[in-house]
Amino acid sequence: MAELKGVALVTGASAGIGAAYATSLAARGYDLALVARDRSRLERSAAALRDAAGVAVEVLAADLSHPSDLRRVEDRLRHDDISVLVNNAGIAVPGRMVDMSPDALEAMLLLNVVASTRLARAVAPGFVARGRGDIINVGSVVGLNADRPGISAGYTASKAYLLALSEGLQSELGRAGVRVQAVLPGMTRTEIWGKAEIDIEAIAGDRLMDAEAMVEAALAGLELGERVTIPSLPDIADWAAFKAAREALAPNMSRSQPAPRYRP
Numbered sequence: 622m623a624e625l626k627g628v629a630l631v632t633g634a635s636a637g638i639g640a641a642y643a644t645s646l647a648a649r650g651y652d653l654a655l656v657a658r659d660r661s662r663l664e665r666s667a668a669a670l671r672d673a674a675g676v677a678v679e680v681l682a683a684d685l686s687h688p689s690d691l692r693r694v695e696d697r698l699r700h701d702d703i704s705v706l707v708n709n710a711g712i713a714v715p716g717r718m719v720d721m722s723p724d725a726l727e728a729m730l731l732l733n734v735v736a737s738t739r740l741a742r743a744v745a746p747g748f749v750a751r752g753r754g755d756i757i758n759v760g761s762v763v764g765l766n767a768d769r770p771g772i773s774a775g776y777t778a779s780k781a782y783l784l785a786l787s788e789g790l791q792s793e794l795g796r797a798g799v800r801v802q803a804v805l806p807g808m809t810r811t812e813i814w815g816k817a818e819i820d821i822e823a824i825a826g827d828r829l830m831d832a833e834a835m836v837e838a839a840l841a842g843l844e845l846g847e848r849v850t851i852p853s854l855p856d857i858a859d860w861a862a863f864k865a866a867r868e869a870l871a872p873n874m875s876r877s878q879p880a881p882r883y884r885p
């Protein structure tokens with residue numbers, strides 16, 4: 622008998638990277654719970670996935686930046702049929718913080734940061750109790766290089782947060798059998814660019830990955846045991862070197878005396 626894979630709940634599943642996760646996870650035999658705001662678009666995707674993969678697909682129309690909708694999705698995640706959470710829904714408000722509406726900035730952080738965190742919080746206790754489960758957080762490579770000119774400081778910071786959240790959660794939950802993966806895509810061909818008023822065609826094709834290839838690589842990374850996956854990074858030793866450089870700071874990051882250069 623085929624192994625029961627359980628339900629993968631994917632946020633932002635109506636388009637781009639989330640839609641690619643839905644397709645790839647369905648092909649691997651997972652039933653799906655698809656989350657986004659646009660119900661009719663989700664229903665169309667759900668029908669196509671049921672036909673193509675023969676899996677059960679439910680639709681949860683929700684605006685994850687609204688507390689009552691978010692609580693509804695949290696409740697769904699507390700059921701013990703859930704085996705995967707893909708925290709993918711995210712927006713990128715363009716421009717410098719000084720030019721950005723504070724409300725737009727807050728809405729981005731509510732979705733990219735608060736919703737992802739609350740959803741992980743909702744699903745984690747069940748995963749720990751069952752000794753298995755996957756939390757996949759879709760960050761971005763921009764979170765690693767926050768000082769480079771990018772889409773916006775708020776967006777970059779939200780993606781850096783997701784990397785830190787993933788690494789911290791992995792250390793809290795890993796021993797209980799829970800896998801937590803941060804996926805850090807580079808530029809990926811999706812609707813997010815148009816929404817941020819950036820012309821995707823102006824980006825060199827050799828720097829732009831298709832969402833389907835990005836997600837297949839990320840799922841391969843998960844199976845390889847990676848806890849941070851950068852789908853385009855050719856040599857994983859480069860990530861190991863980055864981590865080693867960070868760890869080399871550790872012995873000197875908390876001492877009783879300030880460094881000599883700060884002494885009068």
Ligand SMILES: NC(=O)c1ccc[n+]([C@@H]2O[C@H](COP(=O)([O-])OP(=O)(O)OC[C@H]3O[C@@H](n4cnc5c(N)ncnc54)[C@H](OP(=O)(O)O)[C@@H]3O)[C@@H](O)[C@H]2O)c1
Nearest residue numbers: 633635636637638657658659685711761808809811812813
């Ligand atoms: N594309 C890239 O180059 C790239 C690179 C690095 C990281 N990422 C990250 O990848 C993730 C997915 O991005 P994408 O490029 O696939 O974007 P996308 O094509 O714009 O898709 C975004 C998805 O999120 C949903 N969504 C947006 N606001 C929502 C809300 N308030 N509540 C619930 N769902 C919401 C959208 O559906 P509705 O509008 O129907 O809600 C849609 O399904 C994001 O976290 C993004 O930061 C993307």
